Amino acid sequence: MLTVLPVHRAQQVIVKSLALKPARGETVTLHHAPGRITAGDIFAPEELPSFPRSTMDGFAVRSADTFGASEGLPALLNIKGTILMGKEPPGSIAPGEAMSIPTGGVLPQGSDSVVMVEYCEQLGESVAVLRPVTPLENTIQAGDDYQSGDLVLPAGHLIRPQDGGIMAALGLLKIEVVVRPRVIIFSTGDEIIPPEETPRAGQVRDVNGFLLGSQVLENGGDAIFGGIISDRKEVLHNALLQALQEADLVLVSGGSSVGTRDVAIEAINALPGEGVLFHGVSMRPGKPLLYGMSEGKPVFGLSGNPVSAMFGFILFVKPVLRMLCGMPPFAAIVPTVEAVLDTNIASNGGREDYIRVSLNTEGSTGITNWEGNVIRARPVFGGPGLLQTVVQGDGYFVIPRDVEGVAAGSIVKVLLF
């Protein structure tokens, strides 16, 4: 009695199940801000730049004084002084005057533009301007970049290097970022041993505890490994009950056999609250995926198979983590690589197939790496039980439910791991 949903339907169930509430914030110093997510809108506390600046080396002038200037009939202006970097100008200029100014220097009062040094000839205490300039030419005015009160970064924004840069420019040194959601991860199964141990016959080292934890960290969560536990119902139920006290999200992997899957369903249904919302998604790898809630907190039961667990994370856990961080569940824009498929791939109608591929360039110059290359996608064959399909693979493309295969030579859009 497995409720198997198509991928998009399962994603909709998950998105609808989560009450969108503002993410909790904490204050970090600017140096710890990159890679974190803004907890609220960030506004400019002052204007940037704070003074009108020259964008060129040259002479600050009144543009009206240069109208009609040419090489044959230059405008002759008196040099009133020299502006130094980081200093106020030594006075203002009046009609017929100019002041030497470096790139980034403060425009003196009375000036509205800068003539590039290339179009000036200094003659003692005068300068001959050989070309006219228009008002504001070669300048940035105060507030041109940001006005005081402007929105600089919206809430739910992943802070990039340049976003930190604008905050440095504005003197914003303490930033309110989203508290990383706490994710507790359990591995279950009598055959699972810690990676530190040497397996005896029938035992395998735990992969999912590390893999899922690493995916959580990569996606802005705080990963706490709850340990390897038995997949008996009481043990699992009690572990979940305790983990939900402190976690924002709980992940359990293991139990791909029918018996253990049923145990996970029962353990989640016995928790206070909503219980299991679906189990099974019509996709490969990743079919045995179970989603439930307890009093508003999401719980996933992921396959014990690492490749299936990894795809379950990408398609279902990641959107939940994003929502817990105050972001929309799916990035509006995801970069892809267009590649030529080099083999025919058959797919089983009725499920989505996530085909893992390695990518190779042909005809690359080695310098212009992202233009004009032919990229070939070669499927890394092997069932979802083989980790090599994701380790040797660079990414994956999707064969939708209603498509029975993709022919060699087709262009596929590959999402990189």
Added chain:
Amino acid sequence: MLTVLPVHRAQQVIVKSLALKPARGETVTLHHAPGRITAGDIFAPEELPSFPRSTMDGFAVRSADTFGASEGLPALLNIKGTILMGKEPPGSIAPGEAMSIPTGGVLPQGSDSVVMVEYCEQLGESVAVLRPVTPLENTIQAGDDYQSGDLVLPAGHLIRPQDGGIMAALGLLKIEVVVRPRVIIFSTGDEIIPPEETPRAGQVRDVNGFLLGSQVLENGGDAIFGGIISDRKEVLHNALLQALQEADLVLVSGGSSVGTRDVAIEAINALPGEGVLFHGVSMRPGKPLLYGMSEGKPVFGLSGNPVSAMFGFILFVKPVLRMLCGMPPFAAIVPTVEAVLDTNIASNGGREDYIRVSLNTEGSTGITNWEGNVIRARPVFGGPGLLQTVVQGDGYFVIPRDVEGVAAGSIVKVLLF
């Protein structure tokens, strides 16, 4: 006398200037490995899986015993016992025998395949098999994923979650990764003050120290801020000389005026060794870029303008960091977003233009985020002096040197920041 090179030519000069030597390695525990780069090839120390496993719930059998089985004429086999997860099978099977096995269980000696439980009918101590299986069906054999001695990850590989997963599976808990290259960063200019201070007239807060440091960290380097220093030749020369004692790479930003650029050239040329290899690249933003070496160590002089410095980093510093990490200077494959340009853009022939754009989706369902959407690219106008062009921008596309513009409605390939 500015030696201005096209972008690709400047990249070639940089790549050729760096003697490719193996990157230094250090040992980290598996938990610190993701995001680091392998210092050497990593081989499988044992086979994976270490025993033949079932991929289904069912009965382990000799496939020969099931040949010709059908619903009308099932093959009747004696049930020899039950295999438990994580345990050795309770014996082997002989012709005419079967053993109950869960997904992931150890195949018993004598069996070569598994019949799915759906095609079995248990009748007391016998099982009726309703369909034949072929040898190896529904099994993974020992070593199917990795054989002992197989290359698992090559040197110079960025460790992803699944790469950590395979190392956990193989019991590889100490990983040799590349020591992060040490990058010392200076900001220069008499107008520059630390972000903590309040600017007086003519002063601006340092952006590049933070921005470049953040880009270095994002690209696998260890960023050390050397401070804000004067752009006088002696001061700069001495700071470089000392920084080169301990750094693998030195970045100096500032000095977009002709005078200060000349000072940087002189300061680098006065260092022991190669001196300035080029200054000026025909691109916008980023033209005033200076590259030199001292006894094999690279030194960059980047624009004081943050947007120009940022693009200088992306195009020239990042490839150097990659090479210092034992990676090829340019990623062979870079994912992009195809978008429809919504405005005509003119470009000045003779230079590469890096057009910053914001991206918006139309017609998105909000669920199928990366397929079937129309994405529009809107240029974020403003000179390279405005940080908003990279803060409001999602990425950029390139107008090559010999192209004079791109028409509205054209498809552009956008690289995300």
